[in-house]
Each structure stands twice: as C-alpha cells, then as structure tokens.
Amino acid sequence: MEKVILAGLDLNGAIDSSNSMEELEELAKAADMEVIGIVTQKMSAVNKAFYIGTGKVEQVRQLAKESGAGLVVFDNALSPMQLRNLQRELETAVMDRTTLILEIFSKRARTKEAKLQVEVASLQYMLPRLVGLHDALSRQGGASGSMSNKGAGEKKLELDRRHIEARLSALRKELAGVEKDRETQRKQRLKSAIPLVSLVGYTNAGKSTVMNALIDRYTCGEDKKVLEKDMLFATLETTVRKMEGEGGKSFLLSDTVGFINQLPHNLVKAFRSTLEEVKNADLLLHVIDYSDASYREHMKVTKETLEELGTGRIPVICVFNKLDLKGVDELAGEPEKRQEEEAEHSGKYSEECQEGYPRVSGNNIFMAAGKGVGIEELVSLIEENLFGKRKQYELLIPYTAGGIFSDLSERAFIAACEYRENGIYIKAALDEELAGRYKKYLKNEYRRIT
Numbered sequence: 001m002e003k004v005i006l007a008g009l010d011l012n013g014a015i016d017s018s019n020s021m022e023e024l025e026e027l028a029k030a031a032d033m034e035v036i037g038i039v040t041q042k043m044s045a046v047n048k049a050f051y052i053g054t055g056k057v058e059q060v061r062q063l064a065k066e067s068g069a070g071l072v073v074f075d076n077a078l079s080p081m082q083l084r085n086l087q088r089e090l091e092t093a094v095m096d097r098t099t100l101i102l103e104i105f106s107k108r109a110r111t112k113e114a115k116l117q118v119e120v121a122s123l124q125y126m127l128p129r130l131v132g133l134h135d136a137l138s139r140q141g142g143a144s145g146s147m148s149n150k151g152a153g154e155k156k157l158e159l160d161r162r163h164i165e166a167r168l169s170a171l172r173k174e175l176a177g178v179e180k181d182r183e184t185q186r187k188q189r190l191k192s193a194i195p196l197v198s199l200v201g202y203t204n205a206g207k208s209t210v211m212n213a214l215i216d217r218y219t220c221g222e223d224k225k226v227l228e229k230d231m232l233f234a235t236l237e238t239t240v241r242k243m244e245g246e247g248g249k250s251f252l253l254s255d256t257v258g259f260i261n262q263l264p265h266n267l268v269k270a271f272r273s274t275l276e277e278v279k280n281a282d283l284l285l286h287v288i289d290y291s292d293a294s295y296r297e298h299m300k301v302t303k304e305t306l307e308e309l310g311t312g313r314i315p316v317i318c319v320f321n322k323l324d325l326k327g328v329d330e331l332a333g334e335p336e337k338r339q340e341e342e343a344e345h346s347g348k349y350s351e352e353c354q355e356g357y358p359r360v361s362g363n364n365i366f367m368a369a370g371k372g373v374g375i376e377e378l379v380s381l382i383e384e385n386l387f388g389k390r391k392q393y394e395l396l397i398p399y400t401a402g403g404i405f406s407d408l409s410e411r412a413f414i415a416a417c418e419y420r421e422n423g424i425y426i427k428a429a430l431d432e433e434l435a436g437r438y439k440k441y442l443k444n445e446y447r448r449i450t
C-alpha cells in the first residue's frame with residue numbers, strides 16, 4: 001500500500017475542517033492508500049504559493065522523509081503554481097482532493113461508459129495543470145533553466161497539450177456513441193411508462209442498502225442485489241431494478257453514484273449521462289446518514305448537486321437512515337431538537353410518531369435500512385407518492401388522435417396497451433387532471449378499475 005501524508009488548512013477555525021480531513025482520510029482508504037500522517041494548519045488565508053505556510057511545508061517534507069511517504073494529498077484543489085512549488089519543495093508526488101477522487105473513480109470504474117467518463121474528467125482536470133506538472137518533472141530530472149532547455153521544455157509541453165486534446169476529442173466521440181445507446185434504452189423504458197424511482201444522496205449514506213432491502217421486499221432474487229460497503233464511492237454505475245408490486249403498483253428503482261463535497265465539476269459533467277437517470281425520475285429517495293454529525297452539510301451538498309442536474313420539479317422523500325446508530329436514547333433525550341428538525345424538513349410534525357423509529361412525518365421517514373427497520377413504511381410512502389393521487393382507468397384512443405397517446409406515455413403510468421380495431425386500448429393510472437382532460441376517451445364513462 002502506498003504511504004501518504006494528508007495536509008489541510010483550518011481557515012479561521014472553520015467548523016467543518018476536521019470533518020473534511022476525516023473525509024479525506026476515508027477517500028485515501030478508498031484509494032487503497034495507507035495514511036501515516038495528517039497535518040493541519042490554522043491560517044487566516046490560503047498561501048498563494050504553497051497553499052500551506054512555508055514553515056509547514058518544511059515540516060511535511062521532514063515527515064515524508066522519515067516515514068518514507070511518497071505522496072502528499074492536499075484537502076483542496078491546488079493551483080498549477082501551488083502544485084509545481086509543492087512538488088519541488090516536498091520532493092514527493094503531490095495530489096489534491098479532486099485528483100484523489102478521480103483516482104478512486106478510475107480504479108473503481110467497471111463499465112465502458114464509466115471508464116470513458118473518468119478519463120475525460122481526468123484529462124480535463126490535467127490540461128490547465130500541465131505547466132505545473134511538466135515544470136516539476138523537468139526540475140526533478142535536474143534540468144537547469146538555460147534557454148535551450150526551456151525551449152525544449154516548451155515544445156514538449158505543446159506536444160503534451162496537443163496529445164491530450166486529441167485524446168479528449170476521440171474519447172468524447174466514443175462517449176457520445178455509448179450515451180446514444182443509453183438514450184435508446186431509456187426511451188424504451190419510457191414507452192413502458194412504469195414510474196422510475198431514483199436513490200440519491202451523499203456517498204456511504206446507505207443508498208445501495210435501501211435498494212437491496214427493497215429487492216428483498218419485492219423478492220426480485222439474490223442475484224439482483226448490488227454492492228453495499230462501508231467505503232466512499234462503493235457504487236459508480238447506475239443499476240436499475242424492477243419492483244413488481246401488487247395491483248399494478250410496480251416501479252423501477254435506480255441506484256447510482258453518491259455525491260460528495262467538492263465533487264469535481266468536471267466529474268459531475270462527465271457523469272451527467274449516468275446521472276441523467278435521476279433527471280428522468282418520477283420520485284427521488286434522498287438517503288441521509290442521520291448518524292453522521294455532518295448530515296446537514298451532506299444534505300446541502302446533495303441538494304446543490306441535484307439543482308445542478310436540474311431535478312427541481314421531482315418530488316423527494318427524505319430517508320433519514322442509520323437510526324440504530326444514533327440510538328433511541330439519544331433520540332428520546334432530545335424531543336425538542338427532533339421536533340425542530342422534523343418541522344424544518346416537512347413543515348409538519350406528527351405527534352403519534354415521537355417515540356423511537358421507524359417514524360413517518362410528511363414525506364420524511366426515519367428508519368434503519370441496514371437493520372431492516374422501516375422497509376414496509378418506506379414502501380407505503382413510495383406507493384402513496386407514486387399512486388396515491390392516481391386512479392386506474394381504461395381508455396380507448398382513436399388512431400387519428402396520436403398526440404394523446406404520446407402525452408399519456410409521458411404522463412400516465414400505463415399498465416397495458418393493445419392495438420385494437422377501433423383504436424388503442426390503454427389501461428393506465430391517471431391523476432385527476434389527466435383523467436378530466438381525456439374524459440371522452442375513458443371507456444364506459446369514468447369506469448374505474450381497482
């Protein structure tokens with residue numbers, strides 16, 4: 001295992017800096033690194049040339065030398081100049097938080113699409129930092145600053161840049177092809193018009209655990225399960241499973257990559273097609289590790305990332321997970337705080353579910369997926385959101401009214417569809433508005449089934 005030192009700043013005693021360093025340590029572990037030292041420094045501002053203060057740089061250099069660490073990871077995005085200076089002074093490899101996340105993603109990527117996405121994001125991140133990297137390399141090689149050498153260095157830099165740009169455009173082309181296939185699959189799914197529920201949330205919150213618990217509940221089979229693991233970014237690819245409910249109450253459930261603070265913008269962009277699944281959802285399950293002291297910060301990050309993806313209009317169920325770790329005593333001891341918290345999230349607080357868990361309050365559920373607690377309550381909440389306001393109808397649409405059919409495929413949940421002599425026969429769940437609009441096509445005048 002590679003030995004690493006982590007370095008970060010505590011700017012004006014910012015409250016979340018220690019959490020940020022803990023998270024950086026988890027990230028390093030997820031990248032199979034051995035953390036042998038963590039160095040933090042209280043500062044009022046970032047050092048432009050070295051990120052940390054020059055005295056601290058010397059301290060880190062000593063520590064690296066003594067411990068044999070070949071890499072120092074900084075808890076922030078480093079500028080090309082900082083990268084260059086640090087590499088020179090520390091005499092080790094230097095990485096920042098973004099590069100570390102990219103490293104994990106590239107180790108973990110399995111599907112062709114994920115691999116392409118990670119490579120595009122890495123190259124994009126590298127491009128503007130090429131000067132720093134190149135400079136550091138040529139210095140390490142002992143090159144002096146003579147004019148002729150500098151000229152050669154610049155030529156090399158230009159070659160590297162062109163090489164990377166050419167590779168980027170080839171990768172983008174390939175990725176566009178893969179994305180097209182995904183789009184076709186998505187369209188097919190849209191045609192079947194079963195509602196799509198997407199799991200979202202901070203990494204390690206328990207999204208895959210919720211998915212597996214629901215797979216059990218709907219008896220989809222052991223082989224359909226996904227990886228759940230106490231590790232950041234255990235899930236990188238999107239998995240979609242069908243949950244077959246009784247009375248036509250079926251839906252698709254998708255599990256996907258988790259979010260994190262400072263998730264590199266390029267990465268979000270590169271993973272956009274994977275996350276596109278989320279944008280097409282009819283309902284989001286926002287899973288939160290309620291036992292984590294930073295859960296509020298995590299919720300904020302998730303909300304911001306969702307906003308960036310443009311999911312504003314999609315209803316959300318907040319799944320406050322891992323309540324077993326929080327302890328019922330702790331919960332019982334803070335009724336006022338809880339009341340505040342729940343009120344904040346839902347705008348209402350239900351008296352009946354004050355004690356213990358699982359509890360449901362508005363569109364919030366407090367549960368422990370890992371212990372199998374609250375699964376039935378979650379299922380009810382999902383069904384209520386998806387099917388509660390809808391009723392099942394039979395419709396007969398004349399072949400001359402094709403537009404109506406496509407409108408219904410987008411907005412109704414179609415359970416059955418047959419091409420008959422006198423039109424398209426559809427069995428679907430419609431909300432009141434939609435049923436009113438297509439009143440004249442409803443068979444037997446508002447004949448409702450189930």
Ligand SMILES: Nc1nc2c(ncn2[C@@H]2O[C@H](COP(=O)(O)OP(=O)(O)OP(=O)(O)O)[C@@H](O)[C@H]2O)c(=O)[nH]1
Nearest residue numbers: 204205206207208209229230233234235258369370
């Ligand atoms: N104690 C406890 N542990 C849980 C619970 N739910 C999930 N876990 C554990 O939390 C860890 C992370 O769970 P995952 O389901 O892999 O989390 P995820 O959100 O899919 O994480 P990524 O895919 O890495 O983004 C695993 O070790 C789970 O066993 C719970 O209710 N209680």
Ligand SMILES: [Mg+2]
Nearest residue numbers: 207208234235
């Ligand atoms: Mg997962």
